[in-house]
Every structure is written in C-alpha cells, then in structure tokens.
Amino acid sequence: MDWAGPFTALLQIPESMWQNRAEDERAREIFNIMKTKRFVILLDDVWQRSDLSEIGVPSLPEILNGSKVIITT
Numbered sequence: 001m002d003w004a005g006p007f008t009a010l011l012q013i014p015e016s017m018w019q020n021r022a023e024d025e026r027a028r029e030i031f032n033i034m035k036t037k038r039f040v041i042l043l044d045d046v047w048q049r050s051d052l053s054e055i056g057v058p059s060l061p062e063i064l065n066g067s068k069v070i071i072t073t
Contacts (some may be wrong), residue, residue: 008026008030009035011030013029013030013033017029019033020027021030023054024054026056027053027054027055027056027057029056029068030056030057031053031057031058034056034057035058037067038065038066038069039054039067039068039069040069040073041057043070043072044072045073046071046073047073052069056068057069
C-alpha cells in the first residue's frame with residue numbers, strides 16, 4: 001500500500017516531486033518535512049505492527065515537540 005499519498009496532500013508536496021522516486025526516497029522527504037512540524041496522526045483499525053518510519057513518520061523521541069501518534073484497533 002502506498003502510504004505516501006495522504007501525507008503528500010496534507011504536506012503540500014507537489015506530485016511532480018514524486019514521479020520516478022522510490023518509496024524510501026518518498027518516506028525520507030516526508031520525514032524531513034514532518035520533523036520540523038508539530039502533528040497529530042490518528043491511524044484507525046490497525047491490526048498488525050507497522051514501522052512508521054518506513055512511511056516518513058519521525059519517531060516521537062527524535063523530535064520531542066509535542067507531536068502525537070494515536071493507533072486504534
């Protein structure tokens with residue numbers, strides 16, 4: 001599944017920036033933008049472990065700016 005799509009719209013990343021880029025490059029770009037912002041992410045109906053860094057979400061101990069990630073099942 002391409003997790004980058006919803007993030008790119010919210011972060012105002014132009015589609016032209018994603019053409020011919022690998023998923024890890026997209027995740028790195030999302031990470032670089034998100035680590036400078038304060039955010040709340042709600043992931044609903046999650047039933048298996050996921051490494052959020054693979055989709056560009058910085059781990060909270062790395063940023064310490066009050067950002068939150070909420071995961072529900």
